Amino acid sequence: MRNAEATRERLVQAARRIFSERGYERTTVRDIAAQAEVNPALINRYFGGKEQLFAEAVSVDLALPDLSGLESGRIGPALAAHFFRRWEGAEHDDLLRTLIRTAATNPEAAVRIREILGRQVAPMISRVAGSERLAERAYLVATQILGLAYARYVINLSDDDIARDTLVAAIGETLQRYLTAPLP
Template structure:
């Protein structure tokens, strides 16, 4: 019985990821998710409590930062920007990163997920890079650039006409370098 429960939850989670990635949060219905998973819609509430909670679990995103320990300090900003471009334009799972950014503007659960990613992944990375115990401010500044770029390129669809990756990488990388390593004021 436990295995069936775990298998059903897993199917619902996979179906939710697919639906949210394809349709976004607002246009995805619990009926669509249940239908794709091949289960009764009531099981979403049973296992996850609500569409919002299912969404929160579906967008459990690991940014998979590269190891930057051997990278020249002056190249870290560029590596980070390139990493994000790769993630956004990468595989199926990365569609959820764009969905999360889009949804966070109007959904408290999504906004909370972004804050958890900031505090759980970006702050530790910045702390490791800078050696500063209080890297929260620097990490927040980095997040403004990365999230702003994601929002403009993938939500507002400014795309290559306005945000051509080679030109944009250089400009954003310079800003990230300053946010990461400029003397604190």
């Protein structure tokens, strides 16, 4: 059983690397198997196919901080700073960009993003903003974060003239409003 677990993990790691580099559409089962140095048939055996392997490979923990201890006006900027660190952070965070890029053309990637946000962002918001219109607040926060990620890290919209601190403050203000201000 140990070999099976090790092989499965090698496949997941290989898939993460290749999906991050090439995206979903340009990645083949053969590419992943070659990277993991296994027979391509093992992908079907362990995962049932490319889509299921993709779903497992891009399981992302956003590592959202506990913002409930912050004074109310600092929650939005702290959340914005967290996302900037995540997007510009460790190598495994390339998966976040891969998901954003792939979601435009792949329904499975779009489902994964919705699942990740639903499981992780909504509970974080409920801790800092309560349950009043939680779904709407989570939706608004997600649109801001996903829009930022797409513009900055997928299409590489230049922000050379805007200091990162300015971006964090501006995005933070918007997130703050979504989290704590009365919604129309």
